[in-house]
Amino acid sequence: MTEYVGMAMPRYDGIGQVKGQTKFVDDFVLPGMLYAKALRSPVHKGLIRSVDFSAAKKVPGVVGFVTADDIPGNRLFGACGDQQVLAESYTAYKGEDIALVVAVDEDTCMEALEKVKLDIEEQEPVFDMFEAAKPGAPLVRPDLKSNMWEFMPGVTTRVIYLGDVDKGLAEADYIVEGRYTTGEQDHAAMEPMVSVAYFDDAERLVIHTHSQCLQFQLGSLASIFDLPLSRIRYIGGVVGGGFGGKNHIHADHFAGLAALKFRRPVKYRLSRREDLLYSTKRGVFILEYKTGVKKDGRLTANYIKLWHDAGAYGGFSPYGVEKCSMFASGPYHIPNMRVEGQCVFTNKAGSSSMRGFTIMNGQFPMEMQMTKVAEAVGIDQWELRFINAWRDGDMGVSRYVVRGAGALEAMTGAAKLAGIELPDHLLAMSSRGR
Amino acid sequence: MKQILSFTLNGAPVDVIVTATETLLDVLREKLGVTGPKRGCDNGDCGTCTVLLDGEPVRSCLTIALTVAGRQVLTVEGLSPDGDLHPLQKAFHEHGAFQCGFCTPGMLMSAKALLDTNPNPSRVEIREYMSGNLCRCGSYEEVVEAIQAVAAGEYKE
Secondary structure (H helix, E strand, O other): OHHHOOOOOOOOOHHHHHOOOOOOHHHOOOOOOEEEEEEEOOOOOEEEEEEEOHHHHOOOOEEEEEOHHHOOOOOEEOOOOOEEOOOOOEEOOOOOEEEEEEEOOHHHHHHHHHHOEEEEEEOOOOOOHHHHHOOOOOOOOOOOOOOEOOOEOOEOOEEEEEOOHHHHHHHOOEEEEEEEEEOOEOOOOOOOOEEEEEEOOOOOEEEEOOOOOHHHHHHHHHHHHOOOHHHEEEEOOOOOOOOOHHHOOOOHHHHHHHHHHHOOOEEEEOOHHHHHHHOOEEOOEEEEEEEEEOOOOOEEEEEEEEEEEEEOOOOOHHHHHHHHHHHOOOOEOOOEEEEEEEEEEOOOOOEOOOOOOOOHHHHHHHHHHHHHHHHHHOOOHHHHHHHHEOOOOOEOOOOOEOOOOOHHHHHHHHHHHOOOOOOHHHHOOEOOEO | OEEEEEEEEOOEEEEEEEEOOOEHHHHHHHHOOOOOOOOOOOOOOOOOOEEEEOOEEEEOOOOEHHHHOOOEEEOHHHOOOOOOOOHHHHHHHHHOOOOOOOOHHHHHHHHHHHHHHOOOOOHHHHHHHHHHOOOOOOOHHHHHHHHHHHHOOOOOO
16 A cells, blocks of 8 residues: 555546536536526615515516525524525625525526615725724624624633743843734635535435535535435535635525525526625734844744734634634744734625635744844844744644644755755754754 | 527537527537536636637637637537547646646647647747636646647657
8 A cells, every 4th residue: 555655646536627527516507497696785884674576576587586584494604603694684795695586597687686676775884993893883783792703702802822921021132023914815716606406306405516615514504494414415526626715605505595495406606706706705814913032032922913804704714813823923932922813893795714724824924023033133034943943842822732843844945945055053953852 | 689500519510599699608508518618707817618619719708609600619528529538638637737627628728729739839838828727726837747748749649
């Protein structure tokens, strides 16, 4: 068996891919299949007064509409269970789904959508997370007490610490401050969000999904449809690129609800434009550092304040804050650390998971900070990183003991590839001990 | 208004009823069940819907279906009609020139058009020619290698 280690093996599904035979979700075109498109909020924040489908209903080819009243089960979903499947009385971001129009093809859906009369009262939105965090700021959603995510009831700051950061800062010869921002990012998978759903001959709801993680979503879907798991066949496996964006339900709930109501196969898909505007994103992170360091380059303390823009709904953002907090001090031994993280709602499409979740949103600023610390102390950047790199037995901020450390060896390899000659005393260091 | 569109698809004649606004991609995917060409952006940006029209690569999402009347359309399904893989298909498979595979049908058609007109392209020429086909997974390096391997005669029909 070990003879295969290190060998490049052809992919088991590769022949199908190069022959164009691999069935992506949008490749399923079923007899009698209907199409659905979403009626979306035209405003960033609004109160829905009424939705009038009477003119839209008359468009030839329209089969019907799906609203929140058609949902048999749970009307909320998402990793935090706070997102509306279909908006009932309020919308919290521009493009939020209010209803589905279902018709024989997408052109008919679009024509009907133009004839839906939506009466919505525009309200004052809040986009900046520091504005949103202020007491008295307009609430992003009426179901919130404040715009801050509560990690536990009443607790809006997630604190993770090791040692005593005040003591560590007092021991330092230099204290270096820095503030770093990472922006929003879309996954931009080649395959836009799409789902196909229908009932099979055993009365099971079949959903063809491009989900990256079926087990994240199956339970949530079952609760929306109010169906036992045994009555849902959730078929995945072929994903036209995900990058974290397909951890969140974007289409399966709508194809499923329309199939439930009309008992016909339904395809629901986002156009590229809808996908870019309304799917979940990597959200903004802002990190403020206060790092203590001795003259010889040993780090004594790292105090981080962290803010994350969740958009209108939680998604994986609170988890992202915790994950970012754990890794925002990089692979470095710092005896005293404290991270205070906050997750703030704003009237934007929800942010959620993306590649590496949120680890690099912490590691990138930490490396910027290390460069700044090296300049402040007046020592070489490589030297600073080598002195402080994790050795086996060091402890991270969430009190895990580091085993199998490899930062020194990785940096040595990187320097070699970059043609940088490191001094002998650095090359003599090992991750096996300090 | 509906019309009958007749053209040659992967070597066989087809007749299909279309409207004036339908694109070649709509007709191939939704009416003829030819789902090799993918709908990535529907806007001519990503290249995954690329097919050959009389040997020339075109974006099927930007091609009005009626304009292909009487012409030859080749999709990825037509690359290996007798079951044997085309050299480019073999090379893409063995070089791992894709991850999710959503861009592959368009990549293969652009690569075929390149080698049909320039059998020995340089690395720079390959990169330039293939620049209209996006791969979000980032398999560009392997795509270039696979095309180079075919050009070098490493894969035979």
